[in-house]
Amino acid sequence: MKHLFFGGIHPKYNKEMSTGVTDFHSITPKQVVIPLQQHIGAPCQSLVQVGDRVLRGQKIGDGQGLCVPVHASVSGTVVAIEPRPHTSGRDVMAIVIDNDGKDEAIPHNPETRPLEELDADTILHTIREAGLVGMGGAAFPGNVKALSAMGNVDTLIANACECEPYITADDSLLRTEPEHVLEGMLILKQVLKPNRIVLAVEDNKVQAIEKIKKCLNLFPQIELAVLPTRYPQGAEKQLIQALTGREVPGGKLPVEVNCAVFNVSTFAAIYRAVRLGIPLTQRIVTISGEAIAVPQNFIVRIGTPFHDLIAAAGGLNDRTERVISGGPMMGFAQSDLSVPVIKATNSILCLLKDKNGAAENPVCLRCGKCVGVCPMRLQPLYMYRFTNAQRLDELERLNLLDCIECGSCAFTCPGKLPLVEVFRKGKKLLREAKAK
Amino acid sequence: MKLTVASSPHIRGNFRTNRIMLDVVIALLPALCVGVWMLGIRALLVTLVSIATAVAAEWLYSILTKTRNTIVDGSAIVTGLLLSMTLPVTVPYWQVAVGSVFAIIIVKALCGGLGQNIFNPALAARAFLMLIWPLGLTKYPALEVDAVSSATPLHHMAMTSLPEEDLLDMFLGNCPGSIGEISALALLLGGVYLVFRKVISPRIPLAYLGSVAVLTLIFSKTGAPILWMAYSLLSGGLMLGAIFMATDYATSPATAMGQIVYGIGCGVLTVLLRYFGLYPEGVTYAILLMNALVWVIDRYTAPRRFGAKKGVEKA
DSSP, X not given: OOOOOSSOBOOXXXXXXXXXXXXXXXXXXXXXXXXXXXXXXXOOEEOSOTTOEEXXXXXXXXXXXXXXXXXXXXXXXXXXXXXXXXXXXXXXXXXXXXXXXXXXXXXXXXXXXXXXXXXXXXXXXXXXXXXOBOTTTTOOBHHXXXXXXXXXXXXXXXXXXOOSXXXXXXXXXXHHOHXXXXXXXXXXXXXXXXXXXXXXEETTOHHHHHHHHHHHTTOTTEEEEEEOOOXXXXXXXXXXXXXXXXXXXXXXOGGGGTEEEEEHHHHHHHHIIIIIOOOSOEEEEEEESTTBSSOEEEEEETTOBHHHHHHHTTOBOTTOOEEEESOTTTXXXXXXXXXXXXXXXXXXXXXXXXXXXXXXXXXXXXXXXXXXXXXXXXXXXXXXXXXHTTOHHHHHXXXXXXXXXXXXXXXXXXXXXXXXXXXXXXXXXXXXXXXX | OOOOOOOSOOOOOSOOHHHHHHHHXXXXXXXXXXXXXXXXXXHHHHHHHHHHHHHHHHHHHHHHTTOOOOGGGOHHHHHHHHHHHTSOTTSOHHHHHHHHHIIIIIXXXXXXXXXXXXXXXXXXXXXXXXXXXXXHHHOBOOSSSSOSOBOOHHHHHHTTSOOSSOHHHHHHTOXXXXXXXXXXXXXXXXXXXXXXXXXXXXXXXXXXXXXXXXXXXXXXXXXXXXXXXXXXXXXXXXHHIIIIITTOSTTSOSSHHHHHHHHHHHHHHHHHHHHHSSSSOOHHHHHHHHHTTHHHHHHHTOOOOTTSSOOSOOO
């Protein structure tokens, strides 16, 4: 059965920019900065001290509760443990390691037993120890997400929609290592016992789809869903709706409708953690945009500063206006390019000034285009008005907290209103009022 | 290098306010051309006076109130153009100017400017002019050279008879009427253009015209209901109103369901006013009345909350 999600937009995708370079480049930074918090939840405590020698893959930070460990991504010496700039915009405690260039790794400990002999606890423990988080952007600890869904999932979804323009990291992964993703899906299947496992791709990833199809005969349990390209298909709630017709209620998680969604990069990392015994110390990062010399995908060690990657891609145009961590629709603009790539960084986007950018004097025409494109069926024009008027009762009625900040409304708005920015303020007001 | 740190999204579409206004002007050109062709060069002059006064009023207001000059958004041009489309070609120029100033200053600017006004500026101005100078607004020259003035097809329909005009003439514009409303075909062309350019959704015009069609078919005043319906659809400012006035962003609902409700409301009121009103026409007042209800309609036609009710799909 075909489903569609509501609303959505068709921005210019610009994906061909970064897929032109076929071979991955790995770069070896002189120094890595490993933030002790790269996930949603409690920060890690450092397990090393300044002056310690660490090996690649060595656990250097861990903590209690909603927390997964972090690992060294190079071998070398810890030179500092201090707050450093982070893609979130705040300074976060980080372990700074000088790379000795030897790339010595801790011994890997792959799981060789067949899947059927592995129980959920073993797998979840391995995933946790490998530092797995959701690699699509939210960075929720992988083991906790899986654990909380256990026993309640009938549909397991691998998200390769990658609906944000420019980004081709997941696409590159599927074109080069599709079997890792598929193996990873089987591993989580062993934990969650769903009766349907789907790999969801948008139809603009033609090469990746071909590659997957070639592999699929070895994985008869896995279903490939090729979805018509539309933003924000890859948003969790929208993807679930597109694949199953189910709607995750406001404020609830996918498990509420018996679904679990993980990014394909997460599945590949699960495979590497379980079958190769390698913790999460690297990922694919797209570096793209009109302001970078050679857009491409890199295999990047976690902790590599943005400026190293930018230099490796030929450097920035003088007229660069923004550098974004993540996609152009939902990513975060950076002011300090010494910020490191973290587990959830899928893209570094270098953009020139947008000729359609925000207006100096934004005026709402009441055209209603925002209502038509909102995938959450909200009424952005009224949310905007009532946030500016600080009418919390109205914001409550309008379900402002359901907003996923996908930016479809702001993209479409002819008056160029700063919708998402204002909604973040409104949500903050609502949450503060509720906390009282 | 100074990097900008601003909120997402970092890219935006090329849909712009002034592009929308330009599209509306383009969409009105066929109707204006027919008006000028059929009614003479004075139709063009009335239009130019209306637009020029509207723009001047907009500019003057920004000077006097020391607010931002908003001429560039193009909305004053559209308002001026729309007002002239609703006027007979014989209207005195100074009355046109008064109407334009009223539309821009009283109806729009004093309500807070673009997007804030409750009533459609052009229609409110027309209603205002009809209120104080009813004679100037109801005299329509006949298309024959020797006649001074004649009744429009709508005047006949206030009585219970079919107009003398040929249906095809009314469709093409070969009949008396206001500058912009005489050719249904030209207006429809403009409407198709606006829908094609995604400036408007067809919901409001279809709901409006559809409900008028159904009501006049059922409650026909003559023994030929289909003919009566066709005349009803083609006469008065209905096409102009349904396509260009009722779809005005600021004064129509933003929700899909709301737009349908609003369109039907306009249709029902138009027929009621035409059947039982003092003036033969109903479009102006029907739309103005519905304008007042827009926020209420939006409130009660909010889309179902995502995830509400339906929730889990039945196995």
